[in-house]
Structures are given as C-alpha cells and as structure tokens.
Amino acid sequence: MYNLIVKDILVQKKQFIFALLLSAFYILMFSKIGVASIWSFFIIPYVSILTAINSDEKNKAEPMLISLPIDRSLIVRARYVSVFIYAAIGTIEYVLMEAAFDMLKISIELKPI
Numbered sequence: 166m167y168n169l170i171v172k173d174i175l176v177q178k179k180q181f182i183f184a185l186l187l188s189a190f191y192i193l194m195f196s197k198i199g200v201a202s203i204w205s206f207f208i209i210p211y212v213s214i215l216t217a218i219n220s221d222e223k224n225k226a227e228p229m230l231i232s233l234p235i236d237r238s239l240i241v242r243a244r245y246v247s248v249f250i251y252a253a254i255g256t257i258e259y260v261l262m263e264a265a266f267d268m269l270k271i272s273i274e275l276k277p278i
Contacts, residue, residue, distance in 0.1 A: 169230075169243035170250065173217045177251075180216050184209045184255060188262040209255030214248055 187209065221227055230240055 166239050166243045166246065169240060170247055173243070173247045174250070176217060176220050177213055180213055181254065181258070184213065185258055185262065187212075188255075188258045189266075192259070192262050192266055209258065210248055210251035213251040213255070214244070217247065 191208075221230075231237065
C-alpha cells in the first residue's frame with residue numbers, strides 16, 4: 166500500500182506546484198471573508214485525487230495494478246489514504262502560504278460596490 170501511495174504522490178509533483186498557486190489565490194481573494202482555509206482543505210485534495218485517477222486512466226495503470234499479486238481492497242485503501250494525505254498536504258501548503266503572506270504583509274481589501 167505504501168508504494169501505491171508513493172506512486173500517486175510522485176505522479177502529482179506538478180499538481181502540488183499548482184496547488185501552491187491555488188492556495189495563494191484563495192488566501193489573497195478570500196482571507197477577509199474567512200473561507201480560504203475551507204477551500205484549501207477541500208478543493209486541493211479533490212483536484213489532486215481527480216488528477217491521480219485521470220493520469221491512471223490515461224496511462225492505463227489500472228489493468229497493470231490489477232495484474233499484480235495484490236488485493237483490490239489494498240488498491241482501494243491506498244486511494245482512500247491518499248485522500249487524507251492530499252488533505253494534509255493541502256493544509257500544510259495553506260498554512261505555509263498564509264504565513265508567507267503574513268510575513269510579507271500582502272493582502273487585498275475587498276470593498277462593496
């Protein structure tokens with residue numbers, strides 16, 4: 166199961182850079198409203214797991230995984246654990262970006278029309 170999770174994380178390298186940019190956008194746009202952390206916690210894992218599944222479908226990895234001498238339940242459990250790992254990574258990315266913006270004193274003021 167560990168190797169399946171590592172495979173998913175290695176496939177997601179570019180996605181994590183995109184997630185950093187997405188976290189920066191959410192922090193800048195929604196920090197005054199207070200929903201930036203919710204977006205980072207739910208959207209980043211959602212997009213990450215969809216990208217992992219899409220890359221597996223594109224590369225036809227599922228038939229290869231099923232042909233290996235491992236149970237299908239192990240593959241499914243690895244996917245579920247990956248969701249929690251992506252949530253942790255998304256939270257860490259959000260906290261790091263929030264700390265960086267606080268140190269640099271960067272914020273955007275939203276004013277009503």
